[in-house]
Amino acid sequence: MTIDELWQKALGELELQISRPNFLTWLKNSRLVDSKEGDAIIALPNHFAKEWVEAKYGKIILGILRTEDSCIRKTTYIVDGAITRKPEPQREPEKIEKQLVFNELKSDPESGLNPKYNIKSFVVGSHNELAYAASMSIVDAVGQKYNPFFIYGGTGLGKTHLIQAIGNEIHLKHKGKYKVKYVSSEKFTNDVIWAIRNKRVDDIKQAYRNIDVLIVDDIQFIGGKEKTEEEFFHTFNALHENNKQIIISSDRPPRAIPILEDRLKSRFEGGMIVDISFPDYETRVAIIKVKLQERQENLEDEIVGVIAQKIQRNIRELEGILNKVVFHKTHHAHLFNSPYVEKLMEDIVQQTAQNLTPAQVIKAVAEFYEISMVEITGRGRKKEIVEPRQVAMFLLREMLNMSYPFIAEKMGKRDHTTAIYAYDKINHALNENPSFSQKMVMIKELVNKS
Amino acid sequence: MKIVILRNNLKNALDAVSHTLGDASNLPILKNILIKAVGGKIQICSTDLETAVVRGVAGKIIDEGSVTVPFSVFNSVIGNIQNERIDLDSKKMGVLIKTDNYEAVIQGMNPEDFPIIPKVDKKDEFFEINGEILRESLNQVVGAAQISELRPEISGILFDVEPGMIKFAATDSFRLAEKTVYETEFKNNFERGMKFIVPLKPIQEFLRIMDGKTPVRIYAVNGQLMIENGDLELISRLIEGQFPDYNPIIPKNLTTEISLDKNELIGALKLASAFTSKNNEVRLKITKDSKVVEVYSSDSLLGENKYLIPAKISGEPVEVVFNWRFLLDGLRNLESDSANIGLQGDIRPSVIKTTADASFFYIIMPIKS
Numbered sequence: 060m061t062i063d064e065l066w067q068k069a070l071g072e073l074e075l076q077i078s079r080p081n082f083l084t085w086l087k088n089s090r091l092v093d094s095k096e097g098d099a100i101i102a103l104p105n106h107f108a109k110e111w112v113e114a115k116y117g118k119i120i121l122g123i124l125r126t127e128d129s130c131i132r133k134t135t136y137i138v139d140g141a142i143t144r145k146p147e148p149q150r151e152p153e154k155i156e157k158q159l160v161f162n163e164l165k166s167d168p169e170s171g172l173n174p175k176y177n178i179k180s181f182v183v184g185s186h187n188e189l190a191y192a193a194s195m196s197i198v199d200a201v202g203q204k205y206n207p208f209f210i211y212g213g214t215g216l217g218k219t220h221l222i223q224a225i226g227n228e229i230h231l232k233h234k235g236k237y238k239v240k241y242v243s244s245e246k247f248t249n250d251v252i253w254a255i256r257n258k259r260v261d262d263i264k265q266a267y268r269n270i271d272v273l274i275v276d277d278i279q280f281i282g283g284k285e286k287t288e289e290e291f292f293h294t295f296n297a298l299h300e301n302n303k304q305i306i307i308s309s310d311r312p313p314r315a316i317p318i319l320e321d322r323l324k325s326r327f328e329g330g331m332i333v334d335i336s337f338p339d340y341e342t343r344v345a346i347i348k349v350k351l352q353e354r355q356e357n358l359e360d361e362i363v364g365v366i367a368q369k370i371q372r373n374i375r376e377l378e379g380i381l382n383k384v385v386f387h388k389t390h391h392a393h394l395f396n397s398p399y400v401e402k403l404m405e406d407i408v409q410q411t412a413q414n415l416t417p418a419q420v421i422k423a424v425a426e427f428y429e430i431s432m433v434e435i436t437g438r439g440r441k442k443e444i445v446e447p448r449q450v451a452m453f454l455l456r457e458m459l460n461m462s463y464p465f466i467a468e469k470m471g472k473r474d475h476t477t478a479i480y481a482y483d484k485i486n487h488a489l490n491e492n493p494s495f496s497q498k499m500v501m502i503k504e505l506v507n508k509s
Numbered sequence: 510m511k512i513v514i515l516r517n518n519l520k521n522a523l524d525a526v527s528h529t530l531g532d533a534s535n536l537p538i539l540k541n542i543l544i545k546a547v548g549g550k551i552q553i554c555s556t557d558l559e560t561a562v563v564r565g566v567a568g569k570i571i572d573e574g575s576v577t578v579p580f581s582v583f584n585s586v587i588g589n590i591q592n593e594r595i596d597l598d599s600k601k602m603g604v605l606i607k608t609d610n611y612e613a614v615i616q617g618m619n620p621e622d623f624p625i626i627p628k629v630d631k632k633d634e635f636f637e638i639n640g641e642i643l644r645e646s647l648n649q650v651v652g653a654a655q656i657s658e659l660r661p662e663i664s665g666i667l668f669d670v671e672p673g674m675i676k677f678a679a680t681d682s683f684r685l686a687e688k689t690v691y692e693t694e695f696k697n698n699f700e701r702g703m704k705f706i707v708p709l710k711p712i713q714e715f716l717r718i719m720d721g722k723t724p725v726r727i728y729a730v731n732g733q734l735m736i737e738n739g740d741l742e743l744i745s746r747l748i749e750g751q752f753p754d755y756n757p758i759i760p761k762n763l764t765t766e767i768s769l770d771k772n773e774l775i776g777a778l779k780l781a782s783a784f785t786s787k788n789n790e791v792r793l794k795i796t797k798d799s800k801v802v803e804v805y806s807s808d809s810l811l812g813e814n815k816y817l818i819p820a821k822i823s824g825e826p827v828e829v830v831f832n833w834r835f836l837l838d839g840l841r842n843l844e845s846d847s848a849n850i851g852l853q854g855d856i857r858p859s860v861i862k863t864t865a866d867a868s869f870f871y872i873i874m875p876i877k878s
Contacts, residue, residue, distance in 0.1 A: 084536045084558070105560045105746055106627035106733050114625055138732060140749045157788070158832060160682045160854060161758045166750035168662065249756065257671060257702065411595040 060127070066091035066101075069123045074453060076119055085111050086087035090139070097132035099124055102139040109136045171241040175225035182349055184342025187217065188335040197304060200230045201237055201272060205331035207295075207305040211312050212335030213500040215375030220275050221335070225306060231271055232368040237304075244280045248287045253425070257287065267294045272304040278327075279309045283318035283399055292323055299326075334497075338374070343367035346374060347381065356385050361397045369404040380404070415506070417455055417469050423506040424451040435469035450502060452478050453485035458506065510574030510599040512546050516590060518566050523584050525564040525718040525741065526555035530580055538577065543623040544597065544604070545575040554626055555580065560711045561626045562718070565740030576604045578617040586613055616644070616647070628746060629735040633827035634703075635728040636670060638695040640738060641721040646688045647712060648676055649680055649842040649869055652676075653686040654679035654709050662703035665709050668729070669752075671702040678755065684754055684835050684873040686842065703730045711745035712737075758859045760870060763851035765795060765800055771848040771863075775840050777816040779834045781806035784814050790876055791833040797826045806833075829855040830876040836861075839871035 060068075070089070074082050085108050092100045101120070103109045112120070113136045124131045166173040183191045210218050226239045237451050244395075254263040267273070274296070281287050288356055298305055303398045309316065312334070313327040322458060338346065351358060358366075365383065370377050388395050423437045428447040448470060455466045456478070463482075465476040489496045523542075531539025542553045551570060555562045576599045583604070587595070592608035599605075603617040647666065656664040660682075671678040675695060678687040715736055719725070723739035729747060736743045781791045784806040794803040802820045807813030829852060840848055845865035852859045855875055862870040 080535045080537070105558065107556065107561075107624055110625040110627045139602060140746065158683055159877055161680065161685065161755070161858065161872075161874060163752040163757040164682050164685075164755060165678065166753065168753045169753070220637075243757075244756070246756070257673075259702070371868045508829070 062091045062094055063122070065094070065127055068127060069120065072123045073088070073116065073119065077116065084108075092137070092139075093127065094124075094131055097130050099131050100137060101134055102137050104140065106138055109138050112136060116255070135169075152221045166241075168193075170226060170239045171246070172223050172230070172239065174225045174227060176220045176227060177477060178228050180201050180349055180353065181217065181220055181224050182338075182342060182346045184338050184345065186336045186338045186342060187221070188211075190221060193331055193333055194225045197306070198225060198232055201229055201233070201304045202304040206299065206302070207307055207330040208328060209307045209309070209313065209327050209330060209332045210335060211309045211332070213310060213373075215373035216335045216337065218335060219276055222276060222308050224305050226272060226274050229304075238269065239272040239274070240267070240270045241274040241276070244278050244287075247275060247291065248281060248284055251287045251290050260290075263290070264294070268297045270298065270303065272306070273298055274306045276308050277310070278307050279311065279316045281319075281321070282316050288320050288323060289416040292326070295323070295326055305330075310504075311497065315497075324418060340367055342376075343370070343374075347377065350378065350381055354381075354385065356388075357396075358384065358388070362400045365397050365400050367403065380409075397411070415459060417459060417461065418457065420454050420506050421451045421469070423508075424454065424502060427502050427505050428504045439469070449481035449485050450499070452481040454502070454506060456482050459502075510544070510545050510576055510597070511572040512568050512570050512597050513543075514566060514568035514595050514597065516587065516595055518568065519587055519595060522553045522564045523580075524586060526553050526562045526570070527580065527584065528714055528717070529557050529560050529562045531557035533766050534566045538618050538622050538626070540579055541577045541583070541618060541623065542583065543575060543577045543620060545620075546570045546573050547575065547613040548573075549873040551831050553630070554623075555628060556624055558624065559708070560714065560743065560745040560815035561624075562714070563742040563744070564718075565624060567846050574599055575620040576602075576617045577620045577623045578604050582615050586615070602754055622626050628731060629728045629730055629733055629744070634730070635726050636675065636697040636699060637724050637726045638690065640691060640719060640723050640725050642690060642694050643725050644716060644719060644721050645844075645858045647716055649844075650677045650679045650686045651685040651712060651716070652679075652842070653681060653684050653840045653871070655681035656709055657681070661748055662706060662752055665706040665748045666681075666712050667706055668727070669702075669704045669751040670697065670699055672697060672699075678752070679841045680753075680755065683832070684839065684871065685758065686839070686871045687755075687869070688867045703729070704752065705734070705736055706748040706750070708745060708748055708876075711743060716813055721811055755872075758858050760851055760853050760872065762853060762859055763824065763860075764854055765822070765827045765852040767795070767820050767822050767850045767852070768864075769802060769818055769848060769850075770841055770844055771846055773818050774802075774848060775837060777804040777818055778840075780804075780816055781814060781855060782833050784808050784811050785833060786811065788876075789832040789834055790830050791831045791836065792828060792878070795822055795826050799826070816874055824852075827852055827854060828878070829859065830878045831859075831873060832876060839873055843870065844869065 060152050070086060073086060089105045090102045094100070121134050124134065134313065143445055162173070181191070190210055193205050193208060198209055210222060223241055226241050229237055229239055231460045250263055254260045281291060288429065295305060307327060312332060313319065313324045316324070344363055347363050347367055359407055366380065370380060384400060384403065422432060422437060424447050425432050430444060430447055434444050435451060452470055455461050455469065463478040465477040467475045469474040470478070489499060512825060526542055539557060545552045545554065549570065551566045551568045552563050554561060573865060590608060590611060591613070594608065598607065600614055602619055605616050606613045606615065610861055650666060651817055654664065654666055656748065663680055667678040669678065673692045675690045676687055678685065719738050720741065726737040727734040732747050732749065734745045734747050734820070766872040776793060781804050785791060786808045790806065792805045799822060800819060801817040801827065802822070804816040804818065839861040843861065843863045845863040847863055847865065848861060849863055850859060850861050855878060858872045858874055860870055860872050
């Protein structure tokens with residue numbers, strides 16, 4: 060007889076001995092959890108029920124259980140609030156309501172994962188195939204294949220989506236067998252600071268080392284925070300030694316994170332490193348269609364094409380633009396066609412460019428290469444200065460659409476052919492050299508942030 | 510049981526237990542209160558099997574014992590008695606109420622059948638705090654909580670107790686309020702930090718019946734809460750689960766900062782509310798280099814209005830739409846006449862606080878315009 064059957068039998072007898080209201084109030088949702096070594100553990104949904112059943116029916120229950128199973132010598136009562144908890148309700152459909160909510164609060168507090176990032180809505184294209192395939196094999200064989208797994212790529216290309224989706228997928232597939240924890244490196248840093256301040260470093264150690272799958276987002280931000288790096292290093296080692304899966308994302312490869320300690324870099328390089336680059340046109344179209352489906356909206360293929368054509372570099376940007384386009388579709392339905400959208404897109408693209416001045420671009424580039432404004436616009440012809448200068452000229456052309464003579468003027472009163480040469484040279488280098496284009500992405504981000 | 514009680518004392522005690530009666534669909538005795546005269550103390554209890562309230566009453570015990578009677582009949586009899594002095598005497602299963610010139614017998618039930626109120630082991634950890642401070646702190650955050658079937662872990666108030674401070678927080682996922690109380694204002698003998706979530710209803714009930722002049726002790730152990738406040742005890746379950754980590758939503762990169770007179774903005778919102786129908790939308794507009802905030806609302810059927818409030822403004826021009834009720838809730842809870850509003854554009858969370866009091870902030874999500 061299983062313990063469930065045993066308890067059903069006991070309940071059947073109890074029902075005869077006590078009044079129906081009492082039976083329903085106190086014993087509904089009760090459960091026999093275990094009966095080892097003669098101790099029957101009975102779980103009740105709340106403290107009121109525990110007190111009552113223990114005091115009033117304790118003897119009767121023990122008597123009934125003993126006639127069924129003579130090994131049982133005593134009973135222990137516990138409270139388990141989870142018994143009455145209703146079966147996990149279906150997640151609310153993600154409605155686009157006007158009142159915005161704190162999306163971050165939807166994350167599961169235990170794992171830190173946001174259920175909205177699932178693998179189904181992750182669009183796979185040539186730019187992220189490898190990352191996707193590796194992720195899937197991690198889901199299948201947690202901690203065994205690619206460990207640590209390091210993903211890098213520019214902002215808004217879906218790193219966070221992919222690594223959270225891995226976490227969610229592991230949860231689903233292995234039904235909670237693995238304890239997954241997702242943290243941004245900011246959160247990790249905050250935890251460490253909090254622990255130091257409250258003298259609870261051991262708690263943090265304990266908490267992070269009991270994890271089966273640790274996912275850390277944007278690791279580049281812990282660079283230079285010594286205590287955090289150290290704590291992370293030890294956590295990393297402890298988990299790695301025990302074959303726990305570690306997944307890390309960054310906006311650049313480990314080698315290129317300037318202030319990260321070498322021992323961490325080499326640890327990261329010990330596993331699998333993949334990059335996510337820019338999606339091609341077809342993939343962008345697919346992404347837009349997925350996003351529209353999530354919103355339960357519809358746009359003609361032609362218009363989707365226009366948007367995919369214009370937005371090339373940042374998927375996150377795409378969300379905002381889609382919102383705008385959909386808004387225009389509902390509010391200016393009579394005007395809505397592909398030239399209209401094209402015009403709209405131009406406006407949006409220009410808007411961002413308008414806020415940018417040539418000085419900002421040059422300054423950002425100089426900052427990136429850690430040289431001074433005087434040097435970059437000066438006469439020096441050292442290699443360390445020529446490259447930044449050419450990059451600045453390239454960006455002035457590409458981002459601000461300025462004329463060559465004007466660029467040459469801005470960059471220290473040079474000849475316009477110098478600017479043309481610089482533009483072509485950088486353009487060529489971008490096509491030839493992938494690590495250089497990676498660098499360019501970071502520079503552009505810096506420019507856009509300024 | 511035989512006791513003598515003054516009418517007003519009894520009335521107060523009855524009021525305290527009046528909101529935690531059960532619905533009697535299963536167990537009729539939950540509609541009853543238990544009157545206990547045991548160990549030299551008179552206590553009145555009620556419970557709905559989620560929360561229990563036990564209230565002590567001053568009185569004279571002649572014979573110890575206990576009775577349980579239906580609350581509604583007992584309450585209306587006591588409420589209408591004119592005499593100061595009331596004698597209560599157990600009679601079979603009921604109670605005999607007697608004054609100089611009045612007598613009534615109310616049918617009761619066997620006091621043995623009244624639910625046992627769970628006890629919290631007092632040796633366990635607790636913190637003690639001034640009643641008035643606790644009341645004010647809870648009042649500042651309780652409005653942001655809402656009962657949600659779907660997400661039980663946010664249908665209560667978070668008590669985040671650390672050796673140096675206690676944080677109270679609540680959210681309904683549209684807004685979030687947090688209040689901090691520092692160590693000078695409470696005595697803590699929790700050995701280490703702990704967090705627990707108290708359901709909304711017992712908190713509201715406690716705020717209704719508590720006495721601010723007496724210190725409050727809060728025990729939390731094994732999923733159970735007990736609040737002691739003078740001769741009042743409130744027992745409840747705690748919510749299982751973890752309160753979401755709300756650190757990521759606290760605005761860090763404000764793009765626009767406004768400092769203005771709180772009461773003027775409250776007035777403007779009330780005016781604006783006349784022109785918002787169901788949607789409750791009010792728009793705050795800040796133009797470039799402006800020294801005023803425009804509070805605007807309109808409704809196609811009702812009309813429109815606009816109110817200009819002088820303010821100190823720094824940062825980018827912005828237009829952002831809020832539910833005026835949410836905004837008002839946040840402003841009302843500021844303990845100062847000036848308000849600082851920090852915005853991060855029109856789709857990211859904004860924060861309301863005051864430079865005069867760093868212990869409270871309120872975060873609110875805009876409405877998409």
